[in-house]
Amino acid sequence: MNKFILFFFFILITKISAQETLPIYADYLSDNTYLLHPAAAGIGSCGKLRVTARQQWVGVKDAPSLQTASFHAKFNENSKGAYGLILFNDKNGYHSQKGLQGTYAYHLDMGNENLFKQLSFGLSMSMVQNEVNQEDFKGDPMVEQIRISDFYFNADFGMAYHYKGFSSYLTIKNIMLSAKNDLNPDFESLNLRNYILGAGYFFGDKNKLQFEPSVMFQYKDITGEKIADLNFKAYKQFDTTQLWAALSYRRSFDSSAFGDANYVTPIVGLNYQNLMFAYTYTQQTGDIVYSNGGFHQISFGMNVLCRKRRASACPNINGSF
Template sequence: MKLSYLQYCIFCVLFFSLNTFSQETLPIYQDYLSDNVYLIHPSAAGIGNAGKLRFTARQQWSGIPDAPTLQTISLNSRFGEETNAAYGLILFNDKNGYHSQKGIQGTYAYHLPLNDNGHYFEQLSFGLSFTFIQNQSDQTAFGNDDVAAIIQNTSYFNADFGAAYHKGGFSSYFTVKNLLQTNKNNLNVLEPLDLKNFVFAAGYYYDNYYFLQLEPSFMVQLKESTGQTIADFNIKMYKTFSTTQFWAALSYRRSFDGADGVNNFKFISPIIGLNYKKLMFSYTYTNQLDDIVLSNTGFHQIGLGINLWTREKNWRSTPNINNSFIGY
């Protein structure tokens, strides 16, 4: 049901308090399904046969003042044609009401081939990211003749480490996010010092032997500070025509209560996308399935990308490893 004005005010206070309490370096949404795995897993930097430049923009609850927004720009690639080392870079701007954070993340990754006979692709990958984050709390909107407007800034560093294993159509990732404790001088004293988030994902790609290519997958997050578990269940479909590939995905996300009593939530996210030669476009709509929601407008996100420095395909692997089109 849609909230009344009073419920809306109460919901805003609770939501923004909860969001600040659980603030991480970079929020995890469904944009990893738009061939943007590197946003979550540092071991995905330069993992495929092309460098990837990606841009995403997310708007939650359209029409609601000060609703959360997020923009990211990311680039990842190998250092060269004949090297197994790779790099990645992410810039992001995350704004939620009076609180915002800007960050820059740099990644080093190494990919170790495990199969040399050319019959299938097998690789073990490792990645390490360091992130610098600047937080800002803008309370000018609360200021009046009696209360001075306040803008507070603080910054801190954090790090992620991850590993990945691929074999043929099978893919798997394990990442520990926010390895370091946050600075004690936080904008909000309720923010926990330990923001570790353990993320595991796996999937399998059923390739060109079928009329439609299918890729079921799942991802599980375990937040150490709250004990909360979040699970994604996904299915993605592909169909290729000459130099154009259409694809669609459906993701279901739900949470389970943690030690702090955080309520469960459920989301459904249909995603559509188009790859044309080296270009990529995607649109994601996320709808909350809970009984009480802030708005019926849902969450909207677009993704744009281009593949760079494309090399020849590897033998049979997932789309994240093999770019669809060569030579364009």
């Protein structure tokens, strides 16, 4: 009976996490803010195509993996409206989900040619295929060997404010989504809303070094869990190339599921003309460690449909050379 209770608890918690649509990692630090914040769609001087591939717990069978492809841009050079599209494939052992997310964003320009000042709003709608495959759970009479597949819809809403080198985002994720429990349909649905607040500041001498410290804070309704990211990026610019590196520290607090967790994530990146490449490695630290294997991610991007820059701003705004 204890084994069954543990298994039930594991399934419930894992499904809750998986049904939150796109998992939140350190992708946003690789010039991929749109994966996290719908208000970032079309916010910069270029349209952005980004592809990522992530593998967690290397050496562990059926470990979590995630692949994403995204694109976002303004409708035209003078438009205040923008659009975005994300395709993703998220797999975690017996559970997987494939999704399509579309975004509309509106950018209110409050500056001029010499001053970047902008207020932005974004709304994303998602359609996700959710699949649970328990056919490999053999030899345990308490676990039914079945495959369940269904669809669900979700929405995220966000706001952003930029002023010169300052950037800030507020996003509410999963505003339409409640967790379902396939093992017990009478179980009360759970609110999966996640509040995300982020801010950063970009400064320095472009002929020497430039820096961008930033923070991000998450609050999850269902567990009361609080997650904080402390980030620091450094940039070195050349004629057609920019080298950059980042270090991120993530700490979770008050997690009722698995306790507090700590993650250290170094990132290295290269921007060449309109191309971007980044490698991300994450190592979990602290008293509770799920696996000794690290988390690896590769990101590739291309900036297209670039327009004339208006004024100095953070790299997420002026991201091409």
